[in-house]
Amino acid sequence: MRLLTTVAVIGATAIPAFAEEVNVYSHRQPELIQPLFDAFTAETGITVNSSFVDKGMVERLQAEGSRSPADLVLTVDVARLGEVKDAGVLQPMDAEALSVIPANLRDDENMWFALTTxxxxxxxxxxxxxxxxxxxxxxxxxxxxxxxxxxxxxxxxxxxxxxxxxxxxxxxxxxxxxxxxxxxxxxxxxxxxxxxxxxxxxxxxxxxxxxxxxxxxxxxxxxxxxxxxxxxxxxxxxxxxxxxHLNVSGVAMTAAAPNRENALKLVEFLVGDEAQRIYAETNHEFPVKEGVALSELVASWGEFExxxxxxxxxxxxxxxxxxxxxxxxxxx
Known part of the structure; x- marks a missing residue:
């Protein structure tokens, strides 16, 4: 499968088809998330194809409809997660691994989940x-x-x-x-x-x-x-x-999701201990999973309620x- 390239995408290139893959549209800069995808591929053998979508995420998913190659959306800010949900282009995720995410850091219909705060x-x-x-x-x-x-x-x-x-x-x-x-x-x-x-x-x-x-x-x-x-x-x-006040980086599964099982595996990986550590440390953010240590720099900023x-x-x-x-x- 190839991820389509439009004017809304920066850095997306033609990607060869893989037997085991998951496709991600991301608001996050590629360098911030590639270490996670590399670790996931090394552990599972599943290739992650990522496109950096600078603008028009909702419009693109609506235009692609059921033909969208995207399985997951990674974005920052609860407002953007809410916009994607309101557009009707998502499906709920139900996995035992996601129960580690506190209730106040997830959508009440399981349409999106926080990955870091x-x-x-x-x-x-x-x-x-x-x-x-x-x-x-x-x-x-x-x-x-x-x-x-x-x-x-x-x-x-x-x-x-x-x-x-x-x-x-x-x-x-x-x-x-x-x-x-x-x-x-x-x-x-x-x-x-x-x-x-x-x-x-x-x-x-x-x-x-x-x-x-x-x-x-x-x-x-x-x-x-x-x-x-x-x-x-x-x-x-x-x-x-x-x-x-906390805001989040979060993940959601598209309604189309042609690789749903692989996409769910990636989400489960992202809330695991190692990915939480990598994600939070790379981006200088706070893990959502309890018990995952903060980076030394983030910890130096002090504690808060x-x-x-x-x-x-x-x-x-x-x-x-x-x-x-x-x-x-x-x-x-």
Whole structure:
């Protein structure tokens, strides 16, 4: 079988047919997941054909329909998992091996499962922000931060998910006020990615920024960005009635899945001890399986209490969260 190549795919090449194979459409960069696929092939003899789909994942699966060669979808962020589910292009997965994934980190209809988690945290300047000066997400709206916060656009999936979590905890009125408060505290118009916010702190444009934990690992490994990373520390804020907001990288099985049994074997492998270790360590994320050790770097960031809010609830609330973000014209 060959994976089709479209303008939405980057790096997909013609792949020869294999008797035992599984085909993956992935939002994740190839270098982040290839070590896992190599380990799976070495253990099972099943070849993994992966296409990096930069944009249009849902549209592509809908267009291909029952003829799609894709067995699995790998993506990041609960919002993207929710979009694929809502498009009606998935089927549920039912395997005993998946029972290791906590209930709040899976779809309530078994349409998708988390493989790793990442925390949405605060990057704080080591000198200009005292330790424990920001302890809650709600605190970001406090006027004491006026002119001191940087963030990427809030209409980005990562911030939509955070807003949906706030909405689940506090309701619409409080979430609207929270968004208005953060917007009033911005040092500049939202722009760039999470790493760009850390660069802005290093450059003195702001003192704190909202970002994902794993970017710290990537910056520390980059000659230019290492100085940015070393200018900040990670703070794990919590919701006032909850814990630190988590998002996920996750997996789902397509409705077409021409290699369903092999695809299920790959998913079961990905939640196993060794794959969890590789996946989390390669991407500087947290394993979803209890008992799998953190990488030394990730462990050095400290312990935190994860929010136990079901990610399926966050996914369901994302359209309303986006409405509220646009209502305050946060990115304008």
């Amino acid at each position: 990442r925390a949405r945290i605060i990057y704080a300047h080591k000198d200009r922000v005292a330790e424990d000066e920001v302890t809650t997400y709600e605190d970001l709206a406090d006027p004491k931060w006026q002119g001191r916060i940087c963030t990427r656009v809030f209409t980005h999936d990562y911030n939509v998910a955070l807003t949906a979590a706030h909405l689940a905890h506090h309701g619409e009125e409080a979430t609207l006020a929270w968004l208005e408060g953060i917007k009033a505290n911005l040092a500049r118009k939202p722009e760039g990615g999470d790493r760009d916010q850390v660069k802005a702190i290093w450059a003195g444009e702001c003192d704190i920024a909202i970002g994902n934990t794993y970017y710290m690992g990537g910056m520390l490994a980059d000659d230019e960005q290492k100085a940015w990373a070393e200018s900040v520390r990670i703070e794990f804020p919590t919701f006032e009635d909850g814990g630190t 994860a929010d136990d809010l079901a990610l399926s609830e966050i996914s369901d609330l994302r359209p309303r969260a986006l409405d509220l973000i646009e209502q305050v014209n946060f990115d304008g």
